[in-house]
Amino acid sequence: MEECKLMTILVYPRIKLEISSHSQLVDTIEYRKLISSLFYFTIFKLDISYAVNLMERFMHKPYVEDLNVAKTILRYIMGIKNLDLNFTKFPSFIHSGFSKFDYGGDRDDKKFTSYVFNIGSSVISWYSNK
Numbered sequence: 001m002e003e004c005k006l007m008t009i010l011v012y013p014r015i016k017l018e019i020s021s022h023s024q025l026v027d028t029i030e031y032r033k034l035i036s037s038l039f040y041f042t043i044f045k046l047d048i049s050y051a052v053n054l055m056e057r058f059m060h061k062p063y064v065e066d067l068n069v070a071k072t073i074l075r076y077i078m079g080i081k082n083l084d085l086n087f088t089k090f091p092s093f094i095h096s097g098f099s100k101f102d103y104g105g106d107r108d109d110k111k112f113t114s115y116v117f118n119i120g121s122s123v124i125s126w127y128s129n130k
Helices: 028-041 046-056 064-079
Strands: 095-100 113-119 122-129
Touching: 028 046, 028 064, 046 064
Parallel strands: none
Antiparallel strands: 095 113, 113 122
16 A cells, blocks of 8 residues: 555545445455454544445445445545644633523424534534424
8 A cells, every 4th residue: 555546535425335236245354354444543533434434334245346445545544644633722722512402492392402512713513403
């Protein structure tokens, strides 16, 4: 993988993966080792979590297409290995959260809930459901 073609996009938007395919099966043990290693790597690179979880669905019966997508994730990691996300200490670091459980004024089914969490002025998590 040292001389691989580097990727700047993680998973192609139009890729279609299916559990049952018409291509050749690959070695299940090697595929599981690769995906397990990628799971470990998600601790350091959170942006690959979705793609790795998607590839985990095919661990019981991997096909050549699944292995190629897993290799694409490896090429992406090689392409971004010099990029870092740095967190610096701010003197006025404010973490806040708000929730609303008045059911949105709906007294009939009382199913409306929402919350939002902020770090500084940036929203990091929100949820709204009826």
